[in-house]
Amino acid sequence: MKNNAKAIVFFDLDGTLLTRDIKVADSTVKAVKKLRENNILPIIATGRSLFEIEHIMQHTGINSIVSMNGQSVIFEGKPIFSNDIDPQIIDRILQFSHSETGIPIAFYNDYIMRISELGEPATKFYHYLQQTIPPVDDKIHYQEPIQMLLLLCESGEEIYRDVFPELSFVRNTPYCVDVINAESSKAFGIKKLLQKAPLQNIPTYAFGDGFNDIEMFEIVDHPIAMANAVTPLKQLAEFITDDNNHDGIVKGLQRAGLI
The missing domain is CATH 3.40.50.1000 (HAD superfamily/HAD-like)
Known part of the structure; x- marks a missing residue:
C-alpha cells in the first residue's frame, strides 16, 4: 500500500x-x-x-x-x-526518585515492561489500564535498551522537568507521566x-x-x-x-x- x-x-x-x-x-x-x-x-x-x-x-x-x-x-x-534513553540518565532519575520524591519508575521498550517497585502507584496505574502489573527489575536498563520511562504518580512531576532538561515529561493518564528523550x-x-x-x-x-x-x-x-x-x-x-x-x-x- x-x-x-x-x-x-x-x-x-x-x-x-x-x-x-x-x-x-x-x-x-x-x-x-x-x-x-x-x-x-x-x-x-x-x-x-x-x-x-x-x-x-x-x-x-x-x-x-x-x-x-x-x-x-x-x-x-x-x-x-x-530512540533509546541513555542508561546513565536512567540511573540518575532512579536515584533522584529514590532519594527525593519516592515516585516509582516503569521501564518500557517494544517487548518488555518492568517497574522499579511494587506499591499503590503501580497498582492504581495498571488497574486503570486493565493490565497485569509488570515484574520488578530496576536494573533492566543494563540488559535491555529502554525507549520510555513512566513516573507512576498522580502529581509531583514538575520538579523533574528542572532537574532533567534532557528528558521530556508528559502526563498521559491520571496515574502516570511519560518520560522520553527531550527531542x-x-x-x-x-x-x-x-x-x-x-x-x-x-x-x-x-x-x-x-x-x-x-x-x-x-x-x-x-x-x-x-x-x-x-x-x-x-x-x-x-x-x-x-x-x-x-x-x-x-x-x-x-x-x-x-x-
Whole structure:
C-alpha cells in the first residue's frame, strides 16, 4: 500500500481508537477495513509500547505503529527507527526518585515492561489500564535498551522537568507521566516514519484526545479531535468528532471523506 496510498491516518489509542472499556468498537474495526479498501493507510500513534497492544493491532489489522510517543517506529511489521534513553540518565532519575520524591519508575521498550517497585502507584496505574502489573527489575536498563520511562504518580512531576532538561515529561493518564528523550514526540516519530518508509507528499490525518497528541496535531494536514479531548487539542483541530464511546472515529472518517 505504501506506493499508492491516497492518504495516511494516525490514530491515538486511549480515549481515541479505544473505548472507555479499553476495547476497539466493532464499528471502528469496520472503518479501518474500509480505509484499507480505499487505499488509505491506518497507523497507530500512541504512548503505549508494541508489547502492550499487539492484540489491538491484530484485531484492527493495523501493522504500522509510532509507539512510546515517537521513540519507536514500526512500518508494516518491520522496525525502522528507535530512540533509546541513555542508561546513565536512567540511573540518575532512579536515584533522584529514590532519594527525593519516592515516585516509582516503569521501564518500557517494544517487548518488555518492568517497574522499579511494587506499591499503590503501580497498582492504581495498571488497574486503570486493565493490565497485569509488570515484574520488578530496576536494573533492566543494563540488559535491555529502554525507549520510555513512566513516573507512576498522580502529581509531583514538575520538579523533574528542572532537574532533567534532557528528558521530556508528559502526563498521559491520571496515574502516570511519560518520560522520553527531550527531542522526541509523536510528531518526531511520524517525521521519521514518513522519511524512512518513505511516505512523503501524501495527505496526513490524525485523531487524538490528549496532551501527548498536541505535537502530532501541529504537523499533520488534517487534525481531528475527539469530543472527549483536552481543550488545547480541540483548539488545534480542523473539526471535532463525537467521543470515543459514540463512534467518534467512524463519524470523523466519514466527515473527512475518507470512508
